[in-house]
Amino acid sequence: MFIKGIRLPGMSSLIIWGLLWELVGQSGLTFFLPPLSEILITLYEIGDSPAFLKALKETAQAFTVGVSAAILIGIPVGILMGKNRLLDELLLPWVNIFLSAPLTALVPVLMVLFGFGMRSIIITTSLFAIWIIILNSRAGVLQINRSLVEMGRCFGATPLAAFVKIYFWAALPEILGGVRIGIIRAVKGVIIGQLLISLVGFGALFELYSANFLMSHFWAVLIVLFALAFTISELLATLERKFSYYAANR
Amino acid sequence: MEIAVSTRNISKTYPGNVEALRDLSLEFPRGQLTSLLGPSGCGKTTLLKIISGLLEPTSGEVEVNGKPVTGPGPDRAFVFQDFALLPWADVLRNVAFGLELRGVPVSEREDIAQQHIKNVGLDGFEKSFPHELSGGMRQRVGLARALAVESEVLLMDEPFSAVDEQTRRKFQEDLLGLVERENKTFIFVTHSIEEAVYVSDQIAILLPRPSRVHEILRPENLRTKGVSDIRRDPEYLDTVDRIWASLRSYVE
Ligand SMILES: Nc1ncnc2c1ncn2[C@@H]1O[C@H](COP(=O)(O)OP(=O)(O)OP(=O)(O)O)[C@@H](O)[C@H]1O
Ligand SMILES: [Mg+2]
Numbered sequence: 001m002f003i004k005g006i007r008l009p010g011m012s013s014l015i016i017w018g019l020l021w022e023l024v025g026q027s028g029l030t031f032f033l034p035p036l037s038e039i040l041i042t043l044y045e046i047g048d049s050p051a052f053l054k055a056l057k058e059t060a061q062a063f064t065v066g067v068s069a070a071i072l073i074g075i076p077v078g079i080l081m082g083k084n085r086l087l088d089e090l091l092l093p094w095v096n097i098f099l100s101a102p103l104t105a106l107v108p109v110l111m112v113l114f115g116f117g118m119r120s121i122i123i124t125t126s127l128f129a130i131w132i133i134i135l136n137s138r139a140g141v142l143q144i145n146r147s148l149v150e151m152g153r154c155f156g157a158t159p160l161a162a163f164v165k166i167y168f169w170a171a172l173p174e175i176l177g178g179v180r181i182g183i184i185r186a187v188k189g190v191i192i193g194q195l196l197i198s199l200v201g202f203g204a205l206f207e208l209y210s211a212n213f214l215m216s217h218f219w220a221v222l223i224v225l226f227a228l229a230f231t232i233s234e235l236l237a238t239l240e241r242k243f244s245y246y247a248a249n250r
Numbered sequence: 251m252e253i254a255v256s257t258r259n260i261s262k263t264y265p266g267n268v269e270a271l272r273d274l275s276l277e278f279p280r281g282q283l284t285s286l287l288g289p290s291g292c293g294k295t296t297l298l299k300i301i302s303g304l305l306e307p308t309s310g311e312v313e314v315n316g317k318p319v320t321g322p323g324p325d326r327a328f329v330f331q332d333f334a335l336l337p338w339a340d341v342l343r344n345v346a347f348g349l350e351l352r353g354v355p356v357s358e359r360e361d362i363a364q365q366h367i368k369n370v371g372l373d374g375f376e377k378s379f380p381h382e383l384s385g386g387m388r389q390r391v392g393l394a395r396a397l398a399v400e401s402e403v404l405l406m407d408e409p410f411s412a413v414d415e416q417t418r419r420k421f422q423e424d425l426l427g428l429v430e431r432e433n434k435t436f437i438f439v440t441h442s443i444e445e446a447v448y449v450s451d452q453i454a455i456l457l458p459r460p461s462r463v464h465e466i467l468r469p470e471n472l473r474t475k476g477v478s479d480i481r482r483d484p485e486y487l488d489t490v491d492r493i494w495a496s497l498r499s500y501v502e
Binding site: 145147148150151152153154155156157158161165166169172243245246 | 347352
């Protein structure tokens with residue numbers, strides 16, 4: 001961002017919004033929005049409390065397992081769809097439906113199928129992430145240069161070798177983009193799971209704090225969540241840029 | 251004269267009723283370079299891909315060393331017009347990639363690749379990536395990769411079309427050396443008459459779609475001339491003229 005030709009540091013807009021938040025909070029306009037400084041103090045206080053650490057651990061666990069499953073299943077499925085007409089015709093409608101479906105509405109069904117525990121939360125997390133990962137991997141494979149595919153065949157690549165040594169790498173820029181968006185969606189998924197299925201992790205904290213009108217606690221947890229999601233997504237964006245050098249000349 | 255590759259009564263009709271080849275028969279002598287010469291869109295790439303096993307002919311058959319072709323095989327290597335290099339791999343890995351796919355151990359395949367990198371004059375660029383190379387250098391990587399797998403038959407689809415005229419002439423000279431040195435059968439697609447006459451033992455002139463062989467020319471004495479004398483040789487000039495005479499009616 002530039003103002004009068006002076007380059008402002010990357011997060012300047014965040015600083016402005018933070019200041020505004022502080023002002024509105026200080027003015028006591030609404031109990032819903034305590035001043036930012038108060039929230040940060042609360043964050044510091046609860047940051048090493050056992051309840052918070054337990055919630056962080058539970059959330060991180062469900063999130064990691066759910067996202068890993070989405071990646072490990074989503075990428076191969078997407079690549080196979082891009083390579084196999086029949087599979088593509090079979091699966092694509094479903095992927096598109098689930099991509100835009102209100103997944104929250106499916107959570108009760110998952111509870112019936114998989115119970116009220118961690119398993120359902122993990123599956124919810126995966127369901128939020130996997131569709132965009134599949135779709136992006138598929139798109140990545142579809143744009144692979146034809147002669148690269150023919151080169152593999154000419155030099156005798158087995159299907160597995162072609163998959164691992166050519167298709168995956170050729171589609172990597174798109175795959176990484178899908179994983180990044182998938183992870184952001186998974187953050188949403190894990191919290192919704194925790195709120196709807198069983199009150200654990202950050203979901204439980206949100207519920208507890210908002211039911212007791214502990215607004216600065218509520219916001220503190222939300223900020224932590226936002227910061228985590230932001231960091232992961234930035235890390236992946238950096239990774240994406242590392243591979244973008246060949247995205248342009250595949 | 252021993253025949254390494256023969257195509258018999260090849261027809262190819264693409265979906266949408268595009269008849270690219272009709273009843274095409276051609277023989278490729280071992281250890282020699284045969285050019286496929288013809289106007290754009292006449293089916294040269296199609297024929298090359300059928301020989302490589304990438305495409306199936308609608309009818310007819312291809313034999314390599316007397317055995318019918320049913321798909322790609324280690325006896326044939328392809329040099330692609332657009333190089334088809336792995337952009338995420340350096341030159342060394344790209345050149346060794348054919349061997350990698352055949353399961354040759356790392357150190358062995360890198361030694362072999364190194365040798366071929368040197369042969370095509372890319373010494374010192376082993377660790378460069380394709381996007382850091384010029385078009386001519388990329389083409390040489392593709393050539394080295396095809397040479398490294400030691401196939402008997404080399405299929406080259408307009409390998410010199412992406413390089414400038416000077417480099418092209420250099421490549422043509424190098425190619426003559428290669429044909430002489432390596433006892434391989436080269437099948438070379440081009441649409442430059444001069445290039446075909448310069449590098450070939452045998453020139454097959456294809457006519458526009460549906461394509462068949464119009465004429466086969468065998469310049470007899472050009473091989474005995476030095477690389478820099480060929481272009482002044484009366485036989486060279488006559489052959490170029492003759493080919494132009496038979497093709498010009500299709501261009502007009
Ligand atoms: N996949 C395809 N589907 C339909 N038609 C095709 C396909 N590939 C090639 N053709 C057609 O077949 C004909 C021969 O194509 P081919 O690529 O073999 O020509 P070429 O001689 O290599 O031409 P150029 O010199 O321009 O490379 C062309 O008319 C082309 O339009
Ligand atoms: Mg062609």
